[in-house]
Amino acid sequence: MVREGEPYRVEMAEGFKPFRRDIAWLDAEEASILPFRASLEFASGDANWGYRLRLGLLPIGGRDMQRIAEAMAARLPE
Secondary structure (H helix, E strand, C coil): CECCCCCEECCCECCECCEECCECCCCCCCCCCCCCHHHCCCCCCCCCHHHHHHHCCCCCCHHHHHHHHHHCCCCCCC
16 A cells, blocks of 8 residues: 655666655465456456556555455455
8 A cells, every 4th residue: 555645766776766655565465366357447358457557556446455455365454
């Protein structure tokens, strides 16, 4: 989950300073997205859905977030 606060720049290499956001990571187990990918709003009907993840933050709706959390045995904050 994205933490509160503004994006900030981090120098990863000389001349390469991407923006970053702080993340609150949850305890979870690895899980394949393949069994339920078609039921996710952000992925269904788009053969190239994963490419959008490379472009930065991707809004994920509550229903999708709950489905992913269940698959990964993660507990979402209230």
